[in-house]
Amino acid sequence: MIRMSKKPLEGIRVIDSSYVFAGPYSTGLLGDLGAEVIKVEGPTRPDFTRGGAFSGLLPENEPRDDPWNRMSAYNLVNRGKKSLVLDLTRKEGRDVFVDLLKKSDVLVENFTPRVMRGWGLDYPNLKKLNPGIIMVSNTGYGRGGPYSAYPAQATTQEATHGLAAVTGYRGGEPSKAGQSYVDFLAAWTICMAAMLGLRYRRRFGQGLWADIGMYQLGCYNVSEFVMDNIANGARGERIGNRHRQYAPQGTYRCAGKDAWCSLSVRDDEEWRALCNVMGKPEMAGDARYASEAGRREHHDAIDAMITQWTSPLSKIEAMERLQVAGVPAGAVLDGRDLHFNAQLKARGLIEKVAFPPEREMGPYRPLLGRPWNFSKIPLAIKGPAPAYGQHNTEVMRDVLGYDEARIAALHAEKLAVEGKPTKPREFPMMGMDKRVEIGRLAYWEPDYREKLGIL
Amino acid sequence: MLPATLDDLKVLDLSQGLAGPICAKILADFGADVVKVEPLSGDASRGMAPFFGKESHPEKSLVYLLANLNKRGVKVNFDDAEGRDLLRQMALKADVIIESYKPGYLASLGLGYETLSRGNPGLIMVSITPFGQTGPYKDYKNEEIVTYALSGIMSISGLADSEPLKHGGMQSQYEGGLAGTVGTLAAITARDMLGEGQHVDVSLQDVVTSTLVIHQPMYGWVGAVQGRRRPSGSNYGQVQECKDGYFIWQTGGGAEWSDIIEFFGSEQLKEERFATVAGRALHGIDLDRIVLDATKDRTMQELFLTASEKYHMLFGIVQEPKDLANCPHLDAREYFQEVDHPVMGKIKVPFRLWSMPDAPAVYRRASPLLGQHNSEVFVEMLGMDSDRVAALAAKGVI
Helix, strand or coil: CCCCCCCCCCCCEEEECCCCCHHHHHHHHHHHCCCEEEEEECCCCCCHHHCCCCCCCCHHHCCCCCHHHCCHHHHHHCCCCEEEEECCCCHHHHHHHHHHHHCCCEEEECCCHHHHHHCCCCHHHHHHHCCCCEEEEEECCCCCCCCCCCCCCHHHHHHHCCCHHHCCCCCCCCCCCCCCHHHHHHHHHHHHHHHHHHHHHHHHCCCEEEEEEHHHHHHHCCHHHHHHHHHHCCCCCCCCCCCCCCCCEEEEECCCCCCEEEEECCCHHHHHHHHHHCCCHHHHCCHHHCCHHHHHHCHHHHHHHHHHHHCCCCHHHHHHHHHHHCCCEEECCCCCHHHCCHHHHHHCCEEEEECCHHHCCCCEEEEECCCEEECCCCCCCCCCCCCCCCCHHHHHHHHCCCCHHHHHHHHHCCCECCCCCCCCCCCCCCCHHHHHHCCCCCEECCCHHHHHCCC | CCCCCCCCCEEEECCCCCHHHHHHHHHHHCCCEEEEEECCCCCHHHHCCCEHHHCCCCCCEHHHHHHCCCCEEEECCCCCHHHHHHHHHHHHHCCEEEECCCCCHHHHCCCCHHHHHHCCCCCEEEEEECCCCCCCCCCCCCCHHHHHHHCCHHHHCCECCCCCCCCCCCHHHHHHHHHHHHHHHHHHHHHHHHCCCCEEEEEHHHHHHCCCCCHHHHHHHHCEECCCECCCCCCCCCCEEECCEEEEEECECCECHHHHHHHHCCHHHHCHHHCCHHHHHHCHHHHHHHHHHHHCCCCHHHHHHHHHHHCCCEEEECCCHHHHHCCHHHHHCCCEEEEEECCCEEEEEECCCCECCCCCCCCCCCCCCCCCCHHHHHHHHHCCCHHHHHHHHHCCCC
């Protein structure tokens, strides 16, 4: 196959001053696509993924000397970037930031609107400094509208943007979806806005501003419920794993600890296939179950029969037998399974990222790549996430053309900081077994490196 | 205002369902000329509930309406040699094709990327399918719950002593639409630079798994695997009940702990044991009880406004579909578009995903009726005369 001579975003410089997931993940993906990404953090304000509730875990659960560089979630979303630590609360620190923005193509930021305005870096001002820049702002509710200034993050927004109301066991309470759901919708949207902005600039010679409110993105993903309300007054309800139309559908217990297989029967042919694979061909002829409406009515009884069949089977065996018979089915994979699943492996979704020895991270760690494969652009994560302030000198010298004395002075005055954050984030140390005991983890496997082949 | 960002691109949307159509719809929103090409039986989403008026009708699916705004529509008989020839001619004029057929189906009709791009090397084809074009599951049958199970996300959704829980609705489809558009725009960027098109292969399983940025690396860092929440213990950080619904609160945002105490208005929260993160975790059950007692006579709306406006707290309320349908913030953000549909009449449809004042998403037309623009498109795009269009229609080719 012909390979393209370069990646799509080669030569594009992206400044990312955003924190946590949505912005950093988006620029991680833009970096995979070839962009040079410079991550900007503050000396007293390292990214939230460098410690605390959103940061994940440490390799071997050991902090070593620089836990802020070692957290799992930080390393996933910030892969392949350069790190620049600048004190943006002081004018002299902001001057460096402004110099950088003048030489950049895209800015991704998630400050509250007040902050950028206060610094004279809202879009009307920024475009005077650099008319070609594409500024992508990502906030909870976007600019304008009654909720614009409300503090927000994904956990509380899952409720507000309507997902919790339609997620939950039948007859039960609304359920949180977990894991900062709306951030990922925002990450992809930021990528779209940045690439649309770059194309707008290629065609028309000027930059633009994109104003993303995560709330809107979350709301969009429950559109069929909202439209059902608009058109028909429907309230929307929690139906667990069932389907509003197809039956049976559910998630059934299999052999082994916490092992499950999901299946869905969408028509009479799939129903006959299910009956046959369960060794109950006579059920296919049972008038009670012959129609979709009948199967919905007798869903509980059908569930019991399916569970009887799945219980002695492993979840993979149940899935494979159902699929061979022509029934849509999938084993419920957990965080371990993702690394060994035949399909994800064949797709190459999880990549081994190499770390240099001085980071003491082990030779490789497996990280999520990208959910698209291009026939002519072989992409891979370019390299590990940077250590805190690792590229201060490189960026100021090579991108901004500062001389050594100026760079040294900025460091001496703590306007630029490298090595250790002035105020590191806390990382609660707790033994792995204790984490399992209190339910933060389901289990852990001390021999995971051997299993992954990353010794 | 300058012309639209993508108004120099012709897109054929051969995809069905929700993911591919949403991707093509976003391209249309930013100016691309998108022609929806349906088989004679129509996009499968025309049979998907909910329907306008609750009655199953190919022109009343609200799912189809949502995902196909701003497109023109034609229908073509894929089983007919002349129909396939029409598709090949259209592909010669196209910049981008979005499709979601079973891997190998289009190639079996002589409509695969290799064939279509032979006369049009700039052509981009984007395939958005449940498991992608490669791998042992590529021919697996799929439904939303299957993608969800195999993506890993269900294993951490729901309660530890119950079955893993799918999120509501069709999240993998919406996610696939957004992530697929990112892949499409990257291929358009590459084409702008180098003049060549290519085939982009998007797997919904990969897409949903991609959202697990906390969960996935825990295994490769320390062999750790998260599970589902335990059914007993503190509910803090989960939904809790108030007078007329549910809410979620968190510390952080712009609120100090003292602000939060004042918001809930309970003296008991002043106890030293609740003053730290660790203390609140340890005494979570007591904390739940105090908070529930303090909020049982307060409404969701009052709690939300007071917490957000006065105390700058991180605070969410469980909004129902009707709340979103009537949300003042969504209205202020011009999120909904009033659409005048030839069969359903005037109806409000979710439309604007984000704002971009200099190059916004622009609404131009309702979703097409099946085959609505046959004449217009075949005449304009392929230079056919109307007699020929009529003859093809009479033969059942279009």
